[in-house]
Amino acid sequence: MGSGRTHPPEPGKGVVVSVVGPTAAGKSDLAVDLALSLRPAEIVNTDSMQLYRGMDIGTAKLPAGERRGVPHHLLDIWDVTEPADVARYQRLARGLVDGMLAAGTTPVLVGGSGLYVRAVLDELEFPGTDPAVRARLEGELAERGPAALHARLAECDPAAAQAILPGNGRRIVRALEVIELTGRPFTATLPRHESRYPAVQIGLEVPRPELDERIARRVDLMWRAGLVEEVRELARHGLAEGRTAPRALGYAQVLRFLAGECDEEAAREETVRATRRFARRQESWFRRDPRVHWLRYDDPGLLDRALELVAGAAEPGAGGIGGTAERSPMDA
Structure with missing residues (x-):
């Protein structure tokens, strides 16, 4: 995905890189490519469902063997019975990012959960709960x-x-x-678009017909890889009793199949439809943020272009890229 000839910023410049966009756009691979080019660099997960242990196939969690030696953080930290807690996630993620920046390591955030991305990057505080x-x-x-x-x-x-x-x-x-x-x-x-760190956000753009096809192909691969068995095993550990995890795409549909509420093919087809709807919502969320720089997912020079954006954010006085202060509804 590019020669890597663009000179990356020197370590310690304090830039946080975030790779965003809809599901099935290729974010994980680009994040690893960036981390290898910007080393020392480490990856921080910003996908809310990849936080759950055992939810691997249905969340397209990058297998350890495909991480190419790049450390990945905030994967598999919650049990499937635990509810989502973005405030708790924020504390963990910011602790990691602050530590990396202090050590001269570039944090590379990757994931399509918009609220979790902003929880790390922006001046965002969460109201309490009762x-x-x-x-x-x-x-x-x-x-x-x-x-x-x-x-x-x-x-x-x-x-x-x-x-x-x-x-x-x-x-x-x-x-x-x-x-x-x-x-x-x-x-x-709701927060304004006010960055906590010097940061560059790179969005992967996929034409809708191509994205729809990629999603259908991904769901088919998940089924072949054993998604039904994964859900059946997680159900033995309380998946259906959780508040958040059982609503995840693919898992909700397979749970309905296992409960006898539909047949397996209907569950698979509904997973494709629901994922396509979700991808549109993801794209809408990230499009509302003027700081995201969109790059074609299949650009032969994708990595080089992404590295140019990072280098620009790391220039003295740049203070990160973007920073327009606008409202954005937190509906992801």
Whole structure:
């Protein structure tokens, strides 16, 4: 993917590199290529589902043998029964990034979970939570369904309701919880595009027809690699009882198949459709951030172009690339 002839920034320049974009775009491979070119460099995962132990095939977690000796961090740290906790992730990831920068190592973030990327890169603080309020709202969600709660959210915070899908019960509950605890609209807690570190964000761009085909091919490969068996094994360890992990793409569909709610082919086809929908949401999220530099995923000079962006961010006085301050709904 390029000759690597572009001179990378000297170690210790303090630039954080982030590779973003939709699923199946080739982010993991580019991240490893960059880390090898920028060494010393290490990779920090920003995919929320790759945080879970045992969720390997369905999350396209890069196997250890394909990491080419580059250290990878924040993979396999949570049990499938644990709920997602972006504030906890933020503390872990920033600790790693700060340590790498202090040691003259370039952190290379890679993943398509937009909120997790911003949790590392941006001046972003998360409002607290109240177990009693959360439990009450989740009880209402179970009893009345997400549509009723979404309608309530639309009354008190129309902008948040527009940003959150009507069927995303978990996000709706969180928005209502924040509103109740802070007395402010959920959108008032959303961050501006203000970087914490000198950083460059590289987005991989794939034309939609090609991306749809890549997703279908990836799902087919996952099935051949044993996704159903992976989910069956995780189910023995409480996957279905978790709050976050069982909603992951592929895992949710296979769990329905294992429960007898659909046949295997229907589960596979729905995984393709759901993944394509998710990829569109990912692209929409990252397109709203003016700091992302988009490169064609199949550009023969992809690595060289990416290294040029990193070198530009590392120049004295550059302070990173981008920095436009705009609102961005946290709907990923």
